[in-house]
Amino acid sequence: MSAAEVVVARRPRPVRAWLRLLGSELGLMFSRRRNRVGVGILFGLVVLVGIALKVSAVRRPRSPAGDLMSAVAGNGIFLGFAGLTVEIALFLPLAVAVLAGDTVAGEANQGTLRYLLIAPVARGRLLVVKAVSLAIGSLVGAAVVALSGVLTGAALFNIGPLTTLSGTRLGVAEGLLRLVLAVGYLAAGLSALAMIGLFISTLTEQPIAATVATAMVSTLLWILDTVPQLDWLHPWLLVDRWLSFVDLLRDPVFTDRMVTGLWVDAAYAAVFLALAWLRFRDKDITS
Amino acid sequence: MPESQASQDSPAIASSALTKHFGRQLVVDAIDLDVPRGAVYGFIGPNGSGKTTTIRMLLGLIRPDSGACSLLGHDMPSAATGVLPRVGALVEGPAFHPYLSGQANLLRVDAADRRSDPETAASRVASALDRVGLTVAAAKKYRAYSLGMRQRLGIAAALLQPRDLLVLDEPTNGLDPQGTREVRHLVTELAGDGTTVFVSSHLLAEVEQLCTHLGVMRAGRLVAQGPMSELRALTATRFRMRTTDPVPALAVLATLGVSDGAPVDGGIVGSLGQVAPEWIVQAMVRAGISVAEFIQVTPTLEDLFVQLTGEGFDVSG
Secondary structure (H helix, E strand, O other): OHHHHHHHHHHOOHHHHHHHHHHHHHOOOOOOHHHHHHHHHHHHHHHHHHHHHHHHHHHOOOOOOHHHHHHHHOOOOHHHHHHHHHHHOOHHHHHHHHHHHHHHHHHHHHHHHHHHHHHOOOOOHHHHHHHHHHHHHHHHHHHOOOHHHHHHHHEEEHOOOEEEOOOOEOOOHHHHHHHHHHHHHHHHHHHHHHHHHHHHHHOOOOHHHHHHHHHHHHEEEEEEHHOHHOOOOOOOOOOOOOHHHHHHHOOOOOHHHHHHHHHHHHHHHHHHHHHHHHHHHHHOOOO | OOOOHHHOOOOOOOEEEEEEEOOOEEEEEEEEOOOOOOOOEEEEEEOOOOHHHHHHHOOOOOOOOOOEEOOOEEEEOHHHHHHHHHHHOOOOOOOOOOOOOOHHHHHHHHHHHOOOHHHHHHHHHHHHHHHHHOHOOOOHHHHOOHHHHHHHHHHHHOOOOOOOOOOEOOOOOOHHHHHHHHHHHHHHHHHHHOOEEEEEEOHHHHHHOOOOEEEEEEEEEEEEEEEEEHHHHHHEEEEEEEEEOHHHHHHHHHHOOOOOOEEEOEEEEEEEOOOOOHHHHHHHOOOOOOOOOEEEEEEOHHHHHHHHHHHOOOOOO
């Protein structure tokens, strides 16, 4: 095979080449046994919550509508929302931190980063592909939780038209659509957290350190968000409006807080992606 | 791939005053590399002399503090994505994902290069694996590979595309004698096809057998560079003569103009310089001195290295 043959056969197809690298990145992410176990844990926790609710529903009389957890007993779809509520504070951010820590620091730690860069892949392109794969990872994480909620809910409770927090009733299809929107909303927030993780991942060659630091940032943001003396700061915290996805259960949907939340997510993502680029652009790859 | 005349005439690798500090330590000190097209260039020096840092700068992994470098006539690192598809490299040992197979690892490296053709990827990966003798281990996970197999996989990654330049940092590290011979054969074969090969090593014997050109690093400086024959000429050929009459023999040597003759156990040694060995033997016999043995000692690369740096090769800079 001569050089000429190979070169003549090629016409540049930038989109296809880009998707190929993204596919490789996602394949790497989802082929890791650790990440598969993580998906299993996200799924299983909701099953546990479902079982706990099933058991307690037998003993405890239902509280009035407005309490998400007790609403589950009346309709399995609510378990999707309940699962998201349970996991958004710790488990989903932790999962994102694990993925983000791996992205740059993991490759640097193994030395595979230098072989990617001399393959070659432009540093900006690599960073964007890693950012997009993290966003997809965030979406998959939130989707797994919601899916587990619906499946467990269907198995343990009945699925039917659901009663909104405003007291109106929604059909099953409309209820599931609201759940999909909640997944999308939380995926945006988690993606913003993932960009913080991506930036931290460019600072170190130790993936565990990047993961721990990202998880600490997330936890710190949640703690700050509960300190009443800091209420002036709350609107600026990434996690402040994450729980507003329950506004999707009102009729009509109350969008104000979620729209603001998406802007905050976008601002965090933009700032930290830019910082990651500034750091990674000229970084000496000595690993 | 169209290339301007200027860049075709340019050296495969060139650098001018390339310099790098890590913190306060000067690691690479103003080196001017010149690797002609088609050469097999041996880049030698003790551990810690700045070889790998230089290679990382050439490949755009590390930014130089000052100075410039180019590959195949294109400035690095600014032209990295344009020129690196034509450069295969093994840098500081192989590095792959442990839980992916050798084959999957090569496909991942291939996917990173946006110019590589996905349709031929599988066949290129297969032929690269075949070339380094890893076909049977293609589906094995990298973590199960031995050190030598890992090294081979690293070389396979460098051979995924037809290359104009190969940069191989310690390519035979961890290989058994058989593997070492195979790599040497591979390099010779690639060089025969016109590929320029830049091979760093601390194994002088390996370089001696492979290379047409040589660059010698010592404590961050390029202390010598040029065609192997020119550098070899720097080292005087020495001789050793076995005789029972060392004292008169030294006197004869002096009359022939060999000034550095010296007695050793069982005879004398000296450097030949411009004096032909047969003249010495004739003069000795004519003077009635018994010559039991006369050995011309061709200098090794190690002698050259000692002469250039004034120190043993294994002394770290």
